[in-house]
Amino acid sequence: MTDERRGGRVNHTIQRELGTCIEELSDPRLSPMTSVTGVEVDRDLSMAKVYISVLGTDQERDDTLEALRSAATRLRMEISQRIVIRRMPRLSFFVDSTMQTGADMDQIIDRVMSEDSRRFADRDGS
Numbered sequence: 725m726t727d728e729r730r731g732g733r734v735n736h737t738i739q740r741e742l743g744t745c746i747e748e749l750s751d752p753r754l755s756p757m758t759s760v761t762g763v764e765v766d767r768d769l770s771m772a773k774v775y776i777s778v779l780g781t782d783q784e785r786d787d788t789l790e791a792l793r794s795a796a797t798r799l800r801m802e803i804s805q806r807i808v809i810r811r812m813p814r815l816s817f818f819v820d821s822t823m824q825t826g827a828d829m830d831q832i833i834d835r836v837m838s839e840d841s842r843r844f845a846d847r848d849g850s
Contacts, residue, residue: 734809738772739763741803742815746792749799753791755784761820765813772813775820779827785819792817 743760757779764773776792778785792799796815804812 734765734769735763735772737807737809738765738803738813739774741806742774742799745799745802745806749791749795751791751795753787755780755788757784758788761822769809769811769813772815774815774817776817777820777822789817789819 739760739762742763746754746758746760755778759777760774761777762775764775765771774792776788778788796817800812800815
């Protein structure tokens with residue numbers, strides 16, 4: 725098996741298990757609209773960059789990130805009990821704003837289309 729395929733499988737497995745573990749956390753700072761969007765594990769399995777998406781306010785995003793960072797060691801131990809891996813990497817959490825950016829773009833497109841419709845209606849009515 726190539727290193728690339730193995731790395732992809734490890735990333736996906738950690739992502740899936742981490743999503744489940746996060747749902748089981750009882751930290752009030754965690755937003756219910758939190759999802760793990762990606763995981764990138766170093767080749768030597770020492771570090772894993774975990775990308776999360778939080779739909780909500782900036783404060784909710786910051787609180788969720790803080791909660792996950794404080795629970796990183798516990799999450800790492802939980803995942804290591806669920807999967808067979810030579811070495812469980814340390815977890816570093818980062819915000820993935822792709823979904824929020826997409827939602828923002830949808831709002832902009834809707835607003836522009838609405839303004840265009842009004843302009844055309846005004847022009848046709850004149």
